[in-house]
Amino acid sequence: MRYSQALLDHFLNPRNAGLMREPDGVGVDxxxxxxxxARFFLRVREGRVSAVRFQxxxxxxxxxxxxAASERVTGRIVEExxxxxxxxxxxAVDGLPDDRKHAADVVAGALRAAALDALRRPRGxx
Amino acid sequence: MSRRVYLDHNASxxxxxxxxxxxxxxxxxxxxxxxxVHGFGREARTGLDLARERVARFLAVGPEExxxxxxxxxxxxxxxxxxxxxxxRGHLITSRVEHHAVLRACEWLEGQGFAVTYVGVDGHGMVxxxxxxxxxxxxxxxxxxxxxxxxxxxxxxxxxIGAIARAAGVPLHVDAVQxxxxxxxxxxxxxxxxxxxxxxxxxxxxxxxxxxxxxKMVSVQHGGEHERRRxxxxxxxPGIVGLGKAVEIRGRDMHEERARVxxxxxxxxxxxxxxxxxxxxxxxxxxxLPGTANISYRGVESESVVLGLDLKGIGVSAxxxxxxxxxxPSYVLVAMGSPLDWAMGAVRHSLGRSxxxxxxDYVVESVEPIVRKLRAAMPxxxx
Numbered sequence: 001m002r003y004s005q006a007l008l009d010h011f012l013n014p015r016n017a018g019l020m021r022e023p024d025g026v027g028v029d030x031x032x033x034x035x036x037x038a039r040f041f042l043r044v045r046e047g048r049v050s051a052v053r054f055q056x057x058x059x060x061x062x063x064x065x066x067x068a069a070s071e072r073v074t075g076r077i078v079e080e081x082x083x084x085x086x087x088x089x090x091x092a093v094d095g096l097p098d099d100r101k102h103a104a105d106v107v108a109g110a111l112r113a114a115a116l117d118a119l120r121r122p123r124g125x126x
Numbered sequence: 127m128s129r130r131v132y133l134d135h136n137a138s139x140x141x142x143x144x145x146x147x148x149x150x151x152x153x154x155x156x157x158x159x160x161x162x163v164h165g166f167g168r169e170a171r172t173g174l175d176l177a178r179e180r181v182a183r184f185l186a187v188g189p190e191e192x193x194x195x196x197x198x199x200x201x202x203x204x205x206x207x208x209x210x211x212x213x214x215r216g217h218l219i220t221s222r223v224e225h226h227a228v229l230r231a232c233e234w235l236e237g238q239g240f241a242v243t244y245v246g247v248d249g250h251g252m253v254x255x256x257x258x259x260x261x262x263x264x265x266x267x268x269x270x271x272x273x274x275x276x277x278x279x280x281x282x283x284x285x286x287i288g289a290i291a292r293a294a295g296v297p298l299h300v301d302a303v304q305x306x307x308x309x310x311x312x313x314x315x316x317x318x319x320x321x322x323x324x325x326x327x328x329x330x331x332x333x334x335x336x337x338x339x340x341x342k343m344v345s346v347q348h349g350g351e352h353e354r355r356r357x358x359x360x361x362x363x364p365g366i367v368g369l370g371k372a373v374e375i376r377g378r379d380m381h382e383e384r385a386r387v388x389x390x391x392x393x394x395x396x397x398x399x400x401x402x403x404x405x406x407x408x409x410x411x412x413x414x415l416p417g418t419a420n421i422s423y424r425g426v427e428s429e430s431v432v433l434g435l436d437l438k439g440i441g442v443s444a445x446x447x448x449x450x451x452x453x454x455p456s457y458v459l460v461a462m463g464s465p466l467d468w469a470m471g472a473v474r475h476s477l478g479r480s481x482x483x484x485x486x487d488y489v490v491e492s493v494e495p496i497v498r499k500l501r502a503a504m505p506x507x508x509x
Contacts, residue, residue: 008437
């Protein structure tokens with residue numbers, strides 16, 4: 001199989017998919033030339049991510065990477081997410097084929113943007 | 127995985143058991159080179175001759191008009207370049223929805239100094255014969271139009287285009303890879319026809335080009351005197367024997383199968399339409415391949431649907447392809463004017479001789495939750 005079991009599991013049963021009411025931070029990233037898009041919503045309590053929701057448009061690995069990353073970042077300190085690397089997202093789905101690495105790029109980019117948005121708000125990181 | 131359903135017959139088909147049985151002795155016993163004069167060669171030649179006769183009988187043409195090739199792509203290249211080069215220079219007409227084997231051959235010929243007009247299609251993917259007529263110029267030397275499109279299944283008005291070609295004195299090549307052995311084609315007005323083995327339960331790596339007697343055509347590859355000097359290279363005898371047998375079986379089975387498969391295709395579309403909102407059938411409603419249903423799910427990325435169905439044991443193909451980080455909608459759907467949010471969600475289901483009503487019902491049941499879940503994770507209007 002081309003994709004890992006973890007990736008297929010997240011693809012078939014995405015966790016935290018959907019919208020969030022009044023999020024504390026929102027971030028979007030789009031993979032240039034590809035059209036794959038990820039949008040993350042963060043709920044922040046005492047400087048930590050207390051809840052995550054996401055929406056994606058893209059191939060299966062992008063959906064899976066977003067789902068796996070949403071679990072991976074829950075509970076983390078928001079500031080840490082400013083440095084979230086695609087490598088960590090890829091690890092969360094046990095690897096991506098070379099021609100699907102962009103799935104990790106777009107998910108990491110959207111999460112970094114969401115963290116930055118949360119920290120810039122008046123109650124940033126509250 | 128409990129169940130496996132193959133709905134990608136336009137990509138390839140399983141070899142028919144009768145075809146395989148007929149091929150096998152030509153690997154191990156009748157293995158000679160058909161050009162050799164000795165008995166071993168003559169045995170191989172017998173298989174080759176029978177296959178040529180079977181194809182000729184099916185098309186109601188002369189066996190000497192059949193050239194065997196290595197695949198549909200080679201047949202198309204020979205058809206298009208062979209017609210062009212035989213005339214040296216001039217203008218060609220083709221359509222925007224041809225297979226890449228024709229499109230890229232035409233583009234390459236443009237680089238060699240030939241002019242090419244690419245006629246468009248309507249919303250059903252159909253070429254308007256009047257557009258072909260208007261495109262004809264005094265220096266037009268060839269027309270290449272496919273019989274049916276592999277993605278959406280629309281059958282082109284070949285008879286009308288053939289009449290235009292005849293009136294203009296221009297040879298017409300038809301890429302019939304997707305229709306040969308599936309639907310009837312009147313060769314009136316046609317001068318060259320590409321067909322392939324593995325779309326009709328024959329082996330891969332073997333195909334052919336029918337060239338009407340008297341049509342000026344030059345070969346694309348040079349070497350020995352094979353195929354009446356029109357295609358050099360030792361013939362793939364087991365493959366050609368298999369193609370011949372596959373064609374014979376199609377002559378026997380294709381009409382009955384056409385009716386059965388068409389009914390299953392309609393069952394698939396009706397089932398999906400009644401369960402999945404925002405789904406659309408692409409292609410012509412009536413002038414279409416019996417087994418092809420190209421369905422768009424609005425706002426969903428087709429590769430995700432293909433992956434979801436793959437995990438249920440179902441093989442279909444995506445209209446858009448994500449390769450090297452670039453998602454391109456199908457050029458056929460783009461030519462048809464399909465909006466991007468529909469074109470990106472196109473999934474092709476192509477049915478065949480082994481497809482059953484139970485298979486179709488399983489696919490219909492499987493599609494709905496996949497599309498629903500994908501839509502739940504997708505931002506509206508992202509496409």
